[in-house]
Amino acid sequence: MSDEKHDDVLLKVDHLSMYFGHGTFVKKAVNDVSFEVRKGEVFGLVGESGCGKTTTGRTIIKLYDATSGSVYFDGKRIVAGTGAYKDEIKHLRKRKRELAKSSDANAAKELEECARRIGELQNEIRKAKYDHKHCDDEFRKEEKARINEEYDALIAEAKPEDVSRLQREKRRKLRIASRTKLVTQIQMIYQDPVASLDPRMTVREIISEGLIVQGVRDKKYITDQVYEMLDTVGLVHEHADRYPHEFSGGQRQRIGIARSVVMKPKLIIADEPISALDVSIRAQVINLLNELRETMGMTILFIAHDLSVVKYFSNRIGVMYFGNLVELADSDELFRHPLHPYTRSLLSAIPLPDPDTEKNRVRIRYNPLLDHERTDEEPLFREVCPGHSVRCTMKEFEAYKKQVEEE
Ligand SMILES: Nc1ncnc2c1ncn2[C@@H]1O[C@H](COP(=O)(O)OP(=O)(O)O)[C@@H](O)[C@H]1O
Numbered sequence: 001m002s003d004e005k006h007d008d009v010l011l012k013v014d015h016l017s018m019y020f021g022h023g024t025f026v027k028k029a030v031n032d033v034s035f036e037v038r039k040g041e042v043f044g045l046v047g048e049s050g051c052g053k054t055t056t057g058r059t060i061i062k063l064y065d066a067t068s069g070s071v072y073f074d075g076k077r078i079v080a081g082t083g084a085y086k087d088e089i090k091h092l093r094k095r096k097r098e099l100a101k102s103s104d105a106n107a108a109k110e111l112e113e114c115a116r117r118i119g120e121l122q123n124e125i126r127k128a129k130y131d132h133k134h135c136d137d138e139f140r141k142e143e144k145a146r147i148n149e150e151y152d153a154l155i156a157e158a159k160p161e162d163v164s165r166l167q168r169e170k171r172r173k174l175r176i177a178s179r180t181k182l183v184t185q186i187q188m189i190y191q192d193p194v195a196s197l198d199p200r201m202t203v204r205e206i207i208s209e210g211l212i213v214q215g216v217r218d219k220k221y222i223t224d225q226v227y228e229m230l231d232t233v234g235l236v237h238e239h240a241d242r243y244p245h246e247f248s249g250g251q252r253q254r255i256g257i258a259r260s261v262v263m264k265p266k267l268i269i270a271d272e273p274i275s276a277l278d279v280s281i282r283a284q285v286i287n288l289l290n291e292l293r294e295t296m297g298m299t300i301l302f303i304a305h306d307l308s309v310v311k312y313f314s315n316r317i318g319v320m321y322f323g324n325l326v327e328l329a330d331s332d333e334l335f336r337h338p339l340h341p342y343t344r345s346l347l348s349a350i351p352l353p354d355p356d357t358e359k360n361r362v363r364i365r366y367n368p369l370l371d372h373e374r375t376d377e378e379p380l381f382r383e384v385c386p387g388h389s390v391r392c393t394m395k396e397f398e399a400y401k402k403q404v405e406e407e
């Protein structure tokens with residue numbers, strides 16, 4: 001299994017692409033996106049509707065099969081697309097056919113090089129398929145070893161009357177570990193709290209469903225967890241036996257959060273969790289997420305369509321446009337020195353609190369045809385200064401660098 005270890009990186013999205021459709025009708029919903037989310041931080045992913053934010057989130061949790069690229073979670077590769085490798089092989093095979101016909105002196109050498117590279121890529125595909133399929137097995141093995149070690153030590157030191165209880169607990173945890181998937185450590189919170197909750201299930205059933213699927217049978221433990229989660233998200237125990245339609249939008253979103261948090265995830269992907277809510281209760285939900293981050297040490301990938309929401313909440317921000325990540329920086333840095341014209345246009349859309357300055361606020365519109373010089377060069381994601389990257393051409397890159405130095 002390929003391990004990429006960085007101490008503080010929890011999620012690493014590496015050249016991830018997700019295309020829908022085939023042939024001439026390909027929709028590049030996510031195109032070669034790379035970013036890292038560090039432990040304990042809130043990473044904001046921002047961009048207008050349809051730019052590929054939800055698809056990015058859903059590909060990370062393996063709801064879609066990635067076209068190409070990888071996702072590493074806690075050092076393990078959980079998503080591994082093979083499209084880029086296959087494309088390169090196709091390209092190399094074509095080249096091989098051309099070379100076979102040519103009488104060029106260097107052809108034999110290049111042919112050999114092509115064959116070597118194809119072998120390398122086939123190996124990569126094998127590795128990717130293995131990781132995609134077996135990341136859970138490896139994770140389970142590690143979990144079981146950890147539980148065994150923990151409980152064996154406890155049991156060795158326990159008083160005789162506690163031994164059978166500890167053994168029961170150990171068996172229960174081992175059973176759950178044998179069913180746990182690595183991706184259950186990533187939970188998603190959805191935009192629409194009405195559509196994402198089953199109307200025929202009580203709050204108790206909604207919150208406990210994930211635990212039951214995982215193999216938890218202890219009724220008391222489940223009840224305790226449900227109540228604890230209701231406390232955590234600011235609802236009361238009496239709410240447990242009601243149905244989603246009996247709640248307001250904000251309360252439903254709290255139920256959605258409880259359903260995710262009960263799985264004790266390390267990472268929460270919050271997909272526009274407040275967009276469908278009343279303005280007056282948005283801050284409450286943000287505060288709740290912030291509390292969870294502090295008390296439970298959770299990391300949050302926060303998806304939003306405008307920058308005003310993520311401004312005070314995110315440590316770092318990635319800006320997406322039409323499937324591409326166009327800019328990435330620390331929050332403060334992004335607001336102080338936005339470089340990409342699309343980021344500038346997003347910033348100009350934020351209303352200002354002061355009525356005098358608000359009156360004079362000029363809304364900048366992004367027009368890719370006017371805002372970039374016409375060229376055949378494919379823009380690449382480049383680091384302009386430490387921690388601040390922009391998708392740009394070489395010429396733009398030089399200009400941005402100069403701009404940063406001057407500011
Ligand atoms: N299952 C799908 N099949 C085909 N196209 C899709 C699918 N899901 C999303 N898309 C398209 O991919 C693009 C990105 O969508 P999405 O990730 O939902 O954007 P966002 O969440 O940023 O609003 C959109 O153009 C959307 O129409």
Ligand SMILES: [Mg+2]
Nearest residue numbers: 053054055271
């Ligand atoms: Mg979306």
